[in-house]
Amino acid sequence: MVYKKRLDNRGFDEARKIEAKVGVIKKADGSAYFKFGNTWAYAAVYGPRNLFPRFLQDPSKGILRCNYNMMPFSSSEDRVRPGGSRRSKEISRVTAHALLPVLNLDEYPNSVVDVFIELPETEAGSRTAGINAASMALADAGLLMKDLVSSVSVGRVDDKLVVDLDYAEESYPDGPVADIPLAVMPNSGKITLLQMDGLVSKEQLKEVIKMGKKACNQIYEIQKKALKDKYPKHSAGDNNE
Amino acid sequence: MSNVLVNEKDIVVPGETLAEGMDNLPGEGTYRQGEKILAGRLGLAHIDGRAVKLIPLSGKYNPKRGDTIICKVTDINFSGWRVDTNSAYSAMLSMKDATSDYIQKGADLTQYYSLGEYMVASIVNVTSQKLIDVTMKGPGLHKLKGGRMLEVSPYKVPRIIGKQGSMVSMIKTATNCRIIVGQNGLVWIQGEPDKELLVVRAIKKIEEDSHLSGLTENIKKFLEAESGVKLGE
Structure with a gap:
């Protein structure tokens, strides 16, 4: 069998429908949601606070x-x-590892920044959606960050390499499947998360990383827009101190 | 050749390139990477001569020396009081900074400040490890009795105070309440109960609309409509 067309008619390098919003949880210091199709991740950031x-x-x-x-x-x-x-x-652990390289917490000795990622609906790719939401929430919390983190899973279904697998593809019955979630710092192109479940060749993995980075750059633009949209028509104001 | 890529007051996200070339200097909230100046946090771009800076929009209070803050007593020990500063770190109010009275060794410190009480204090010192000392000695520093407490974003405090205190004095005139705004984002309000609530609504409105132009005018209209007090220029 050859995987000619994706099960939900997407392009091979096309992610599911993405939706992102910042500032969704009032009581948190920073918050955001990020949705990949039916995978919804909400992230709330509290802190820096007493540890x-x-x-x-x-x-x-x-x-x-x-x-x-x-x-x-x-x-x-x-x-x-x-x-x-x-x-x-x-997943909590790899998420922290994926986010730490962009965070600068030197200014907050003895304190903690808590990130809570809650998933009300999941259908594959939940850790990547969680990382995307968390990175936006951290920026919203006003923390010192070098960059954002964008994340997507790329994988192999039968003979094809595809971006953002959904559940049906992850459990594709007629051929080998590999799922490779990766997270990227979009401005430097450095990878902060790379996991693999399944089998791919060395050449395929190289191609996977290339596709993942491209998809992450698109996700980065969405994250950027969501962050800026929290402050609509930010004019100078008439009373600057 | 210098090349600033953002406009004044643009919102920038972490990692966004603000300027290229070596002619500009990275200011607060930014960092240099090779030839580029990048944003180190979410904020508003501000170009100040050769320096490119970021004005923060959100975040927790960061204690600074000289700030007047509102704090709450959380613990009492031999040498003074531990107070909560609405930041990640608590502060120490030592006996000699608390009062000019002579305090007998082993005296009951709750007669000066008891657990849970609020006060206006000034930050004397902040160390690199964020150990904070506050003092009660100074003009306008005192214990807060009664009233209600409101929490706002510390980055909206300048908007609530306004130019030379214009905004807060306008609210005071309209509602006849006593209002104290701490730099740490705590606001204390005391007055008639319904007027206190009006102050809360006015401050929430300032917080929400702080980025819109004509803020003072809008708040003035709001206060005149709600309180019935005519506010002059």
């Missing part, structure tokens, strides 16, 4: 804590057991 227990404090810089959580009703299959799991723990 306890005290032994976790780092006197040289602030620390970043990420928490990835799929809501019980989020899956298209069985109910997800609420609370942390082995999987959510791993």
Whole structure:
């Protein structure tokens, strides 16, 4: 079998429909949602704030804590057991690792920045949607950042390389599948997350990274627009102090 | 050849290129990478001579020496009071900075400031590790009794105060309330209960509309309509 056409008629290098908005959670210091089709990620950032227990404090810089959580009703299959799991723990960790390279927390010794990623609806690609939302929320929280982080999963379905796999493609029955989520700092092009589930050749992986970076640049433009849209027609104002 | 790529008051996101070439200098909130000056946070671009700066739009309060803030007593120990500053760090109010009274060794410190009480204090010093000292000695620094507390973004505080305090004094005239705006984003309001609520609404309106032009005029109209007090020039 040859994978000629994508199951939902997208182009091979085309992501699902993306929607992004900043400032969606009032009480948080920074917040955003990011949607890849039916995968919705909400991110809320709190901090920098006081960190306890005290032994976790780092006197040289602030620390970043990420928490990835799929809501019980989020899956298209069985109910997800609420609370942390082995999987959510791993994803929380790789999310923190993906975001840390852009953050400058030197100004906030002994403190913590908390990122909570909640997923009310998921259909593959949830960690990448979470990273995208979290990076926008961190910028919205006014933290010092070198760059944003844009993330997408690229993969192989049968003989084709495709961008942003959905659930049907991830579980494609008639051929080998590989899913490679990656996160990129769009301005420097450096990769902050690269995981793989499945099998690809060396040449395919190189092509995957190239496709991923291209898709991430498109996502970056959407993130940028969402951040700027939070402040509509920002004029000079008449009373600048 | 210098080349500034953004206009004054443009909103820029982290990592966006602000200027190319070596003729410009990276100011606050920006950093240099090779030939480029990039944004180091979300903010408004501001070109100040050769320097390219960013004016922050959001974020938590960052304690600075000399700021007048509103804080709350969270703990009392041998040498003074620990107060919450509405930032990531708490501050220390030592006995000698709290009052000019002679305090006997082992005296009950709650008679000066008790747990949960609010006060207007001034920041004396902030160390690199963000240890903060505050003082109560200075004009206008005192304990706050009664009234209500409102939290706003610390970056909107200059808008709430206005030019030479014009905005806040306008609200005071319209509502006859006592208002104190701390640099840390806490606002204390005291007056008639319904007027207090009007102040809260006015301040929330300033926060929301702070980026629109004609802010003072809009707020003036709002206050005149709501309070019935005619506000002069």
